Amino acid sequence: MVGALVRTRVASNGSMVVQVRGNVSEAATAQLRRALRHALLRVRSPRLVVDLRDAGWVDPLGVGAVVAGCDVAGDRAVSVVVHRPTSVVARRLRAAGLPGSALLHR
Template sequence: MANPPLTVRTSDDGTVVLQPRGDVGVDAAVELRQVLVHLIRRVRPYRLVVDLAEVSGLDDINVGTLVAIVPVADELGVAVFLDNPSAGVADLLCASGVPHQRLRPVRA
């Protein structure tokens, strides 16, 4: 069975890790937004990590979703980090308004 396009897990320290996969396009927009809103508004983990290591591309809708969640999460006391983006995805997110300190580079 193939990996699902979006997985959520909780690490030992309580960090919630959301991991989308592949080319995250318009077909994934509703699910990504719903999962992020649920996690931020209902679950309210201390830290939410969106692991972008397996994302090959993001469409404009999903870029906007990731840009929008950062200040909303801040208001609710949830620290959001976007981990392991490719150089192109990182440039796109920064150009769209994600603070660079919220992007954590690919791990070696």
């Protein structure tokens, strides 16, 4: 896969899901940032799930976009779960300030 594919959907439980497939390079970060912005500002959902189970590598700008999106979600009283990041990406997310409680490895 050349770059990441980012899709958004509303799950049956009302959660907004941002699903990432492939590697998130600098070019794909803009797509990820737009999806997170849409999820947080346009869709009124009590929960945001950033699904990284099919994501490979996430560059530092992508990590920053996820953490910034989670920060905005917190400001809007939206709970956030980052679902199944790789161990490397999880370490980067924690180092960038994402609370470990937002990471779901199952």
